[in-house]
Amino acid sequence: MAKNLWREKGMVNLAEKIYEMTGENVYLCYLCGKCGAGCPMADKMDYLPYQVIHMIQINDMESLNAKSIWICATCFTCSVRCPRNLDVARIMDGLRTIKVRAQEQTIDLREVEDLDKLPPIALVAAGRKYT
């Protein structure tokens, strides 16, 4: 049975977890920076994609709190150009999934402002994700 590494806090190997979820081996990354150089969202990011990947390599949980993983537009420019054939966008998606599955954030719909103006489908999606 596959161990749920994420639940066993303190024993998480982030790189293995990412491999399990996405099939991408982050240890392949040699930090050339081509992903960061070509990224259209780079100037909005707190950590560039290769920096996020390096944080996964050294098992730095800070990577899960990087704003970059939510800024990533999944445009796949990095995935297409990576010289080590890493699907960087997919790794970002893996990090987002870990974050969402941990259910750390919840939304109290009663406190959402302008509830009547927001698209209902977005509220349903947000409710599913965060509850």
Added chain:
Amino acid sequence: MERVGVFVCHCGRNIAGVVDVKKVVEEVKKHPFVFHAEDYKYMCSAVGQNLIQEAIKKYGLTSIVVAACSPRMHLETFRTAAMSAGLNPYKVEMANIREQNSWVHEDPHVATEKAIRLVWSTINKVIGNQPLKKVRSNVVKRCLVIGGGIAGIQAALDVANSGFEVILVEKSPTIGGRMAQLSETFPTLDCAQCILTPKMAEVARHPNIKIYTLSEVIEVNGSVGKFKVKIRKKPRYVDIEACNMCSECEKVCPQVVLDKDFNRSLTIRKAIYIPFPQAVPPAYVIDAENCYGVGTTRCSECVKVCEQNAINLFDTEEIIEVEVGAIIVATGYDLYPKEKIGEYGYGRYEDVIDSLQFERLIASTGPTGGELRRPSDGKVPKRVAFIQCVGSRDLQHLPYCSRICCMYTAKHAFLYKHLVPDGEAYVFYIDIRAGGKRYEEFIMRVQTESKVRYTRGRVSKIVQKGDKLIVHAVDTITGKPITLPVDMVVLAMGIVPNTKEIAEILRIPIDENGFLQELHPKLAPVESPIKGIFLAGVAQGPKDIQDSVAQASAAASKAIEILSKDYIEKEPLVARVNKELCSKCGVCTQLCPYNAVEMTPEGAKVIEVACEGCGTCVAACPSGALSLANYEPKQIFLMVDALLMKIPIPEKS
């Protein structure tokens, strides 16, 4: 009746640590043909060999089985030892109970049982072995060198200086290869022409070297000592002996074309031309594709002005057949096609050039006479970006490191700063690999003396804005994005070998990246798997001039080793034909990878010198007419029987 002796080696603890050697000795003594069996700590030692020799004499042994390491290690040792005790070397066999047993098994019980089976099976084989004699053949004292670059030149000179004839085949109109295109060479910065042309001249005047330019090897048959080679010599249209390089023909030639080869499309030349002034052989050549004269129309302007009557527009292709004893392959490299890396805009932006174009631009013999001008508008570029690892170390392009780019990029940046002292040089790198003698010192000199700006980060894309090129990268150390406007970009392209055709013709294997496969990556780096064919230069793997020259000399000495012998001795383990069974279907002649089987009216015939004993024909023969010496079907079945037999299994301790 056969009298077999078995000798079981402990190999220190290597074998005895897992296999119960005493038990093995005890069990194999039960074999009906075994007259003597013993074990010893190190059979390969002088004492161990002595044991074998004495046992042969004492017990009158007719066959020997040594149960020890892989036959690749010590079969020769034991065969020689047995031979000096009067035994035929082919009556000696080894059972591998180390690599294939003790090293890979942990359970002593199972390992001992396997050892008994292996030894028993080898005994069953050796009793069927025939005493054989090595096959001898004469050696043609001539060497073929394919490729006239620096590796081919060095190999040709070394072989020729040892007193043997050399045929040097080069596909372009001149020898010199890639090195002739270079401006200066790292790490000492001597000018490439200055150190190369003396060697080229030496080749030209050497009495033992025959150069065939504009030529390609199209067929090779035979084997070590006697290869039959066919060379296609394309027409040059100019008599090499008669041409005195007066250049009158070039002046009158009306056809102007792009100089794609030597000057990499940076300048123009005429249809009749010499690639560069020091070309060897020193003679003009007509580029048949572009000349008006060799087709249906005949312009003949050059013929009219040639005082030497050296030009013959009716020159034709020639097929030359030669026999050689050894072959050295030094076919060199090309740059990885830049078009494949679209994000760097090669082809769209004129000022994005490759490393060899940059070499031509800064070479004193180049199209600008050594003044650095950018291709688009001829301006002196004030800021240049040098991009490393273009194509190399990239799983989408070339997975390997091309080895030379770090060093030549450092050289480029250094030379650029000398030509344009107020210019700025940026080098984008991932790692700097400067592992050669005085290489790291050279990098240090470039960084400190010339103040070249090394930036760690792979460039993502290049776009043009006005007359500037914008390089997009990230400085991975600070994490800051870089958007750098430059005047020119030099791509340090990875290198790819020119081996595909020659590997097919010579039937030698290439590796996953297209480089020629060496026999052993560490212990036989210049030998190909086919005896008598040696490798030199980048054809075998990426390397710089220093290493290419060293490897060429190594290949030459290997070739000389063969050429200096009066005859070649070969293992007699070759295929044999039972002519009564042969149906002359010809399957064997087509399948033989060494062209060692020929069809005669009486049936298939094996050329013993060429046969490598691979067994392909034996397996394929539908009528069972072919067999391999000392690997007769009867022997193999007996071996299988022993491996599957019911034997008393030693008790578990």
